[in-house]
Amino acid sequence: MRRHLDAVSPGWVEALPLGPLQEGMYYQSVVDAAADAYHVQHRFTFASDQQVSGDAVQAAAQILVQRHPNLRAGFTNLAGGQPVQFVPRQATVPYREVEYGEEFHRLAAEVAAAEYAAPFDLADPPLLRVAVVRGPDGRSELIVTHHHLLADGWSHGLLFAELFALYERARDGVELEALDHVLPQPADFRQYLRWAASADRAAAESAWRNYLSDLASPTLLAGERTPDSQVKESRISESPVVVSADTTAQLRRLASDCGTTLSTVVATAWALTLRTLTGSDDVVFGATVSGRPADVEGADRMIGLLLNTLPIRVKGKPGERLTDLLRRVFQEQGALTPHQHLASDTFSDQQVIQRCSTPCMFSGTCHAMRKVGCQLSRQAVSQPPRQLMPRITPSPLTSTLVTATDHCT
Incomplete structure (x- = not known):
């Protein structure tokens, strides 16, 4: 396993089993790699008097995957065909900004559609990306897209509560090195994976x-x-x-x-x-x-x-x-x-x-x-x-x- 993971992700720090639904979802994603059935997207519109800080968005997203190792996990099959998720030491969240003039909502929808349709390489984490679309008069939209392997519906409220709390602190000037300490220690998803793997x-x-x-x-x-x-x-x-x-x-x-x-x-x-x-x-x-x-x-x-x-x-x-x-x-x-x-x-x-x-x-x-x-x-x-x-x-x-x-x- 170590040799395989070294080749896939040099510098990986942890290998974890897959959860029950992750197994089936990973299999279907590999079989139909071009499909986007397991892509999840959330769009947030900001009023014209609340300009989005791109630097703060990037900082918040980066600390989010640092706080939750499973959010920067990648997935691969070992030599015997057994799937495994691996956690790299670091993973940079892809980020892009797009500026538009007229027809902001239509063009923002086009960006969102492109973000949603773009495939994820499951062995090249993180399986999460962020885009900001800026329009006239300060209007903007934040688009967060991730693979369903990372989080379920229950998790979304928790995830975005953290993301926006981190965003507000970063926007207010908290340095990246100190940003991780502004929130309580999160619950560790890896404990659940270990429990599921050891269950009867x-x-x-x-x-x-x-x-x-x-x-x-x-x-x-x-x-x-x-x-x-x-x-x-x-x-x-x-x-x-x-x-x-x-x-x-x-x-x-x-x-x-x-x-x-x-x-x-x-x-x-x-x-x-x-x-x-x-x-x-x-x-x-x-x-x-x-x-x-x-x-x-x-x-x-x-x-x-x-x-x-x-x-x-x-x-x-x-x-x-x-x-x-x-x-x-x-x-x-x-x-x-x-x-x-x-x-x-x-x-x-x-x-x-x-x-x-x-x-x-x-x-x-x-x-x-x-x-x-x-x-x-x-x-x-x-x-x-x-x-x-x-x-x-x-x-x-x-x-x-x-x-x-x-x-x-």
């Missing part, structure tokens, strides 16, 4: 195997495909549906009365929808979990990719009341909580997350929900097979059906 994999596999043991087939909403068929085109579309404030309140009351969570209610509703669409009383779909175990100190404050995508199975029982079904789904998922660290590719043998087999169009489903503070939102998580998933944003709920379909030949 055999017990987790046994728990999930029992949960999925008699599952007959994956739940698909379109035809199957043959093993030798090829993806001709992938397409993603969204259909937003706003849920009224009254309905949102009723859903929350239902969850409370049943002693479950709003996430359980939404997942069960999706399961019943799949049951109606497929005619099957035994459906399975993916769901994202935060992946932040309570027994890892500071997990809720870590910046990194901790979330995971796991199967939810809902098997109907004749005559079962909805309230009883909600409680059962909640209890079944609760029993699996200690085993949420398992990588999603483990489930391919159980026919849950896999590509299936007939000609033409096929699709699987995935439901994703994350909680940030008191807000509920949903994010699409790409995972084979391509997904159909609802997305929910803060109350009143906005449900968006995200459809990702592969057209095969």
Whole structure:
């Protein structure tokens, strides 16, 4: 390993295992290196009376990756094919400034699109870049683009809180050498990686195997495909549906009365929808979990990719009341909580997350929900097979059906 990493990144200081979702995400990124499915971008517009300091932005971004070693990590395969992430001693965050006159918003959007589309070399960190677009009258926009391997949705609030706190200190004249000390010591994502690597994999596999043991087939909403068929085109579309404030309140009351969570209610509703669409009383779909175990100190404050995508199975029982079904789904998922660290590719043998087999169009489903503070939102998580998933944003709920379909030949 040392010889390989010396060749890839001379001066590397640490090698780390990949987290559960990082493994699958890294594999897909390598297989389809030209795609940008795992690029994440945030844009911040500054008013004309708040000129952006390019020097302060660069300093803040640089200290950010210095404070969090995993944000300057690169990824590579060892000789035996095992993926590993390595941390270089230093990594300079790419930065560029662009100045425009008229049509500022259109041109800023073009810069953002170019930043988003530009590929990341996973073995040449950091997988994060920053751009500032300046317009007339002092208007400006900060564009931050990174690879999803570095951070999940939970982390974004933490990441940008730090970035802007560092920016303000740098703008106020704090020297680069002292900038790292203006914020408290951050939680260390590497502790989570070590915990995940040392967790009882055999017990987790046994728990999930029992949960999925008699599952007959994956739940698909379109035809199957043959093993030798090829993806001709992938397409993603969204259909937003706003849920009224009254309905949102009723859903929350239902969850409370049943002693479950709003996430359980939404997942069960999706399961019943799949049951109606497929005619099957035994459906399975993916769901994202935060992946932040309570027994890892500071997990809720870590910046990194901790979330995971796991199967939810809902098997109907004749005559079962909805309230009883909600409680059962909640209890079944609760029993699996200690085993949420398992990588999603483990489930391919159980026919849950896999590509299936007939000609033409096929699709699987995935439901994703994350909680940030008191807000509920949903994010699409790409995972084979391509997904159909609802997305929910803060109350009143906005449900968006995200459809990702592969057209095969």
